[in-house]
Amino acid sequence: MTRLHFQPIEGKSLDILDTILKNTEVVSVDDSWRNLSVVVEEIVLNIVDYSKSDYLDVEIIRDEESITLRFHDGGVPFNPVEKEMPDFAVPMENRQIGGLGIFMVIKYMDTVRYDRSGDENILTVMKRIRGK
């Protein structure tokens, strides 16, 4: 397991993404399943841009069957799982982009779980992927 700590995070989203995506356990998945980089980007941007947290901790757990990422931030309570999903019945020319990132995270990953513990948001996402 790897645990990464980022502080401060304001304006650092690209640096944070770069560090996470270069992690060996993430690379082992991202080489064959590129949507993991998309998932990481959507979650990190959401936390950096909207949480008002001054830190972000990321745990990365890779085993034979899956990869799990757990994001801890000390920002305002936000449960992405309960966020209203975009309306895809709206024609493309009239659509709003909002909510698309969270929707993609939920669709791409096998498990997305939100917990609020003390003053922390904890978002855990897991994807079943065979082979290391």
Place this chain on the structure above:
Amino acid sequence: MKNDFLVSKNGTVLIITLGRSLNTANAPALQDELAKFTGETIEKVVFDASELLALSSSGLRVVYFAKQRLGNKPEIIFVNCAKEIYDTLKLIGLTSAVKFLKVENKKVVRIQEALESFAANNDVVCYSMKMGQADD
């Protein structure tokens, strides 16, 4: 490619050659580049996705921008779209709003020729999955 994309205009067709990713690292720069064409007559926006492997919501924002802000709701075409990218567009319900085109030769001139041929058969939507074939 600086920022992992190239933009060129041929008549009323805007051709955007994408690199391996369209995400938060390069999508804002691409949108700034496309913004230079607002007010011009753009009938088609072609995304050459031959190399594209990852498309995030930041990248999708640019695709929306092309449809909503360029020309008069131009036709959006993805060329040589990998299965994963097609699946992303399908996931958000864009496969009926976007045309998919397979071009064997990735050079822009070939894309233009293919588009002209495609335009002659505009009722036909071409899609072919790129399943890990080797580059030229």
